[in-house]
Amino acid sequence: MTHVSIKSLTKTYPGAPKPALDRLSLEIPSGDLTALLGPSGCGKTTTMKMIAGLLDPTSGDVTFDGRSILRDKPEKRGVVMVFQNHLLFPYMTVADNVGFGLKMRKVAKPEIDARVAEMLALVQLPDLGRRRPSELSGGQQQRVALARALIVRPNVLLLDEPLSNLDAHLRFEMRDLIRALQRDMGITTIFVTHDQEEAVVLADRVALILDGSLCQYAPADVFYKRPADEAVARFFGGHNFIPGNSTAGTFHSTLPPLRLPDDARTGSGKLTFRPESVRIGAAPENTLTTRVIDRIYLGTQTRLRLSSGDNVIEAVLSPDLVEGLQPGADIEINLPRQSLWVLE
Amino acid sequence: MSDRMRIILLLAPAMLVIVVLFFGGLAVGLMRSFNYMPVIGLTQPNLDAYVAVFTSREFYYSFLLTFHISFTSTLISCVLAIGAALLLRRSFLGKSVLNFLFQLNLTVPHLVGAIGILYLFSQSGSFARLGYQWGLIAKPADFPALVFDPYAIGIILQYVWKEIPFIGVIVLANMQSIGTDYESVARSLGASRWQSFRHVLLPLIFPGVLSASVMVFAFTFGAYEIPAILGQNYPAALPVLAYRKYTDVDLAARPEAMAMAIVIAILSALLIWVYIRTSRRSIRG
Amino acid sequence: MHRDPLALRSFRVLTGAILIVWLVLPLVPLAIWSFARGWRFPDLLPREWSLKAWTYALSDTSGVLGSLGLTIFISVGATALSILVGVPAGRALGLYKFRGKQVVELMILAPVIVPGIAVALGIHSVFISLGLTNTVAGVMLVHLVPTLPYMVLVMAGIFANYDPAFEQQARSLGASPLQTLWHVTLPAILPGIIVGGLFAFLVSWSQYILTLLIGGGRVVTLPLLLFNFASSGRNDITGAIGMIYILPGILILLLTAKHLSGQNGAVGGFGKP
Numbered sequence: 001m002t003h004v005s006i007k008s009l010t011k012t013y014p015g016a017p018k019p020a021l022d023r024l025s026l027e028i029p030s031g032d033l034t035a036l037l038g039p040s041g042c043g044k045t046t047t048m049k050m051i052a053g054l055l056d057p058t059s060g061d062v063t064f065d066g067r068s069i070l071r072d073k074p075e076k077r078g079v080v081m082v083f084q085n086h087l088l089f090p091y092m093t094v095a096d097n098v099g100f101g102l103k104m105r106k107v108a109k110p111e112i113d114a115r116v117a118e119m120l121a122l123v124q125l126p127d128l129g130r131r132r133p134s135e136l137s138g139g140q141q142q143r144v145a146l147a148r149a150l151i152v153r154p155n156v157l158l159l160d161e162p163l164s165n166l167d168a169h170l171r172f173e174m175r176d177l178i179r180a181l182q183r184d185m186g187i188t189t190i191f192v193t194h195d196q197e198e199a200v201v202l203a204d205r206v207a208l209i210l211d212g213s214l215c216q217y218a219p220a221d222v223f224y225k226r227p228a229d230e231a232v233a234r235f236f237g238g239h240n241f242i243p244g245n246s247t248a249g250t251f252h253s254t255l256p257p258l259r260l261p262d263d264a265r266t267g268s269g270k271l272t273f274r275p276e277s278v279r280i281g282a283a284p285e286n287t288l289t290t291r292v293i294d295r296i297y298l299g300t301q302t303r304l305r306l307s308s309g310d311n312v313i314e315a316v317l318s319p320d321l322v323e324g325l326q327p328g329a330d331i332e333i334n335l336p337r338q339s340l341w342v343l344e
Numbered sequence: 345m346s347d348r349m350r351i352i353l354l355l356a357p358a359m360l361v362i363v364v365l366f367f368g369g370l371a372v373g374l375m376r377s378f379n380y381m382p383v384i385g386l387t388q389p390n391l392d393a394y395v396a397v398f399t400s401r402e403f404y405y406s407f408l409l410t411f412h413i414s415f416t417s418t419l420i421s422c423v424l425a426i427g428a429a430l431l432l433r434r435s436f437l438g439k440s441v442l443n444f445l446f447q448l449n450l451t452v453p454h455l456v457g458a459i460g461i462l463y464l465f466s467q468s469g470s471f472a473r474l475g476y477q478w479g480l481i482a483k484p485a486d487f488p489a490l491v492f493d494p495y496a497i498g499i500i501l502q503y504v505w506k507e508i509p510f511i512g513v514i515v516l517a518n519m520q521s522i523g524t525d526y527e528s529v530a531r532s533l534g535a536s537r538w539q540s541f542r543h544v545l546l547p548l549i550f551p552g553v554l555s556a557s558v559m560v561f562a563f564t565f566g567a568y569e570i571p572a573i574l575g576q577n578y579p580a581a582l583p584v585l586a587y588r589k590y591t592d593v594d595l596a597a598r599p600e601a602m603a604m605a606i607v608i609a610i611l612s613a614l615l616i617w618v619y620i621r622t623s624r625r626s627i628r629g
Numbered sequence: 630m631h632r633d634p635l636a637l638r639s640f641r642v643l644t645g646a647i648l649i650v651w652l653v654l655p656l657v658p659l660a661i662w663s664f665a666r667g668w669r670f671p672d673l674l675p676r677e678w679s680l681k682a683w684t685y686a687l688s689d690t691s692g693v694l695g696s697l698g699l700t701i702f703i704s705v706g707a708t709a710l711s712i713l714v715g716v717p718a719g720r721a722l723g724l725y726k727f728r729g730k731q732v733v734e735l736m737i738l739a740p741v742i743v744p745g746i747a748v749a750l751g752i753h754s755v756f757i758s759l760g761l762t763n764t765v766a767g768v769m770l771v772h773l774v775p776t777l778p779y780m781v782l783v784m785a786g787i788f789a790n791y792d793p794a795f796e797q798q799a800r801s802l803g804a805s806p807l808q809t810l811w812h813v814t815l816p817a818i819l820p821g822i823i824v825g826g827l828f829a830f831l832v833s834w835s836q837y838i839l840t841l842l843i844g845g846g847r848v849v850t851l852p853l854l855l856f857n858f859a860s861s862g863r864n865d866i867t868g869a870i871g872m873i874y875i876l877p878g879i880l881i882l883l884l885t886a887k888h889l890s891g892q893n894g895a896v897g898g899f900g901k902p
Contacts, residue, residue, distance in 0.1 A: 054528045074531040081532045087525050091547045101533035152534055351721045358718030365774050366740050366748055373751030428648055436641040445652040451878025453835035455852050456871050459859045460655025468670040470658050476671035484670055566744015568838040583746045590750055602750055609747035616742050
């Protein structure tokens with residue numbers, strides 16, 4: 001069990017005008033599964049390589065249980081990184097791949113064989129030891145890469161886009177496998193991804209990094225309900241931002257006054273709510289009359305654009321609720337109080 | 345036009361050139377080595393030329409010498425070229441100069457390199473002069489024989505000079521397409537710098553090194569002008585011996601020359617075979 | 630990567646320096662000799678400098694310039710022939726899958742491995758009966774053997790990344806086959822033709838034994854001249870001819886430095902061992 005602490009970690013590549021990663025600080029509790037989320041080029045892979053010792057930071061520190069590891073060689077850190085494209089050594093068998101780390105530590109051959117067999121059983125590939133990596137499917141390669149990393153019992157496991165090369169049904173299988181193994185072995189795990197769904201599905205906590213700096217670090221659901229700012233909300237698919245003023249639990253804007261949840265901030269700001277939290281029909285509070293601008297059928301959902309005064313509101317609703325609704329029609333909607341949030 | 349027809353038409357000119365010139369040349373050489381040449385009235389093939397070649401002491405000396413030259417040059421060039429490629433993969437002071445010289449060296453014909461080595465390492469060459477200035481030798485004859493010598497050191501030096509960039513460039517391209525991620529994985533799994541080179545990078549570049557080595561070995565085994573400039577008279581490298589036999593005033597020696605040419609061809613065919621086998625195996629994984 | 634220790638970094642600079650010296654070294658005495666008036670043992674540098682060797686080499690009487698012209702003519706001719714013959718073959722190998730493809734590839738690549746002397750003796754016998762020995766045409770033709778494989782190899786690589794649908798698009802827009810070739814195919818494969826052509830040129834440029842055998846000593850290209858002067862001990866003139874002989878390679882390198890630098894140049898690296 002290792003508590004990972006990242007302190008003002010900064011990386012500026014030679015010749016680059018601004019840092020690839022700017023003063024990132026994170027506390028990752030022992031045994032936690034944390035996602036570093038951000039668009040490609042936001043500095044998340046840079047962060048991971050610095051933790052793994054494959055890249056030197058420009059400044060800042062990384063400590064494991066309070067001890068700085070930056071001076072340790074990569075092979076001495078107890079950190080294993082699993083790359084997105086698996087990078088199984090193509091000229092070795094699956095078993096040799098899994099046993100690689102033990103061989104490097106000069107563990108005796110019989111013990112390597114025993115632990116490889118045990119590990120392959122754990123990732124549910126017990127009979128594939130003699131195969132070559134090229135003979136495996138993408139999902140199987142991913143498991144082998146995971147087994148190869150876990151066999152050395154790392155203190156910290158780093159995963160690069162662990163689910164992104166897998167198709168939908170394999171994703172959940174792999175998610176469950178990663179979570180189960182990670183829990184059982186109690187390994188502090190950090191993974192990077194550009195895909196918010198991947199982050200939400202897999203992680204205990206998500207660190208959103210935009211443009212090289214940390215925007216918000218919280219459990220996944222917080223990003224939907226209580227985003228830190230507009231950029232975070234937009235990254236998670238938020239569309240509704242209405243400028244106004246929050247006083248005494250009420251939001252005043254060009255919309256009718258709306259009741260806010262108790263923990264909403266006061267002062268001038270932007271009101272935000274998720275498109276999928278919009279409800280059809282009148283309610284005791286926060287009811288608006290809007291006009292339909294257009295309607296886009298998305299299969300399992302329908303996306304509506306509604307106007308209220310100068311404001312445009314996006315709503316995502318179940319198709320049968322809005323069947324037959326034509327552009328130009330007037331419709332009543334309500335915004336449940338708990339779904340509202342005020343941004344700075 | 346069908347694809348089949350199109351492919352045949354596209355390939356026809358090149359196949360014509362290769363079949364007539366290359367395989368034709370080989371076939372005629374083979375026939376003449378058996379003393380079989382109906383055009384000039386030789387209709388009874390025999391093995392006289394091969395008997396003459398394989399019972400001559402000179403041939404064996406030549407063969408061994410040539411094999412020694414090829415093997416030693418290929419081995420030394422390979423080791424140094426891998427080192428040079430490792431070096432060129434990193435940034436260091438003078439990297440761009442070295443890169444340019446690698447490319448430059450590839451364009452310089454072997455003959456020029458051979459003459460350069462001659463002027464450097466002969467007994468009155470630049471190094472002998474340095475030896476004299478430093479008081480190590482008193483006269484040219486004191487300088488060790490590095491050209492026209494029995495161990496073919498001058499020839500090997502020339503090949504090493506030319507082939508380090510050749511193999512190095514191939515290996516470097518190989519390394520660059522492999523990238524550093526495999527080594528990163530190895531390092532993060534606990535391999536030391538040396539272990540990740542030995543167990544990961546080396547096996548990954550092996551196919552490239554092998555194909556370059558096969559080309560170098562075959563080239564050095566069949567090259568004429570380098571041993572002709574830098575080699576001793578007896579025993580001479582096999583291609584030099586074959587050329588001498590072919591241009592001998594005694595026309596009867598020609599089939600012997602052809603037989604030696606065939607020996608060189610068979611050896612290179614063998615190399616191709618070994619290469620295909622090994623590369624198939626490594627592709628299979 | 631983790632920052633390398635100082636010792637390792639200095640080791641790199643040191644070995645880099647040794648390599649640089651080693652790569653230049655053999656060319657140095659050649660260059661010095663070309664400007665030397667006598668350079669006796671044990672002088673490290675000539676006592677007297679002179680342009681005599683260069684004046685001689687560049688005079689009409691020496692035949693060096695004539696030989697230079699002849700060598701250029703043969704290499705350009707051999708290159709043009711390998712482009713004409715090699716581009717279609719590269720197209721067949723790069724674009725199509727067909728039965729026996731591996732055999733065809735092996736046959737076309739065989740001359741890269743099998744040394745020239747192994748086939749040249751046989752070719753000589755054939756060329757005698759065709760009257761091609763001792764002629765420029767014969768030498769040009771025999772240079773196809775080592776140059777063609779490189780041309781085909783480069784073009785097969787180019788065509789493997791080439792989409793023939795562009796040609797069909799051009800045809801459907803009303804272009805004739807010839808117009809399609811000129812306006813669509815050629816521009817797309819031109820970089821390959823240039824690179825392959827330069828390889829072919831340099832391979833032909835450095836041929837010695839094929840020229841000697843087929844040309845029978847009558848077709849005196851620069852390498853033959855260079856060899857003769859080198860073995861007759863005229864070191865100053867050898868130096869001058871040697872410098873002239875490596876010039877085209879250097880020029881080509883400088884002209885293509887941009888295209889061939891870094892990874893691209895490494896791909897084929899002028900291909901010849």
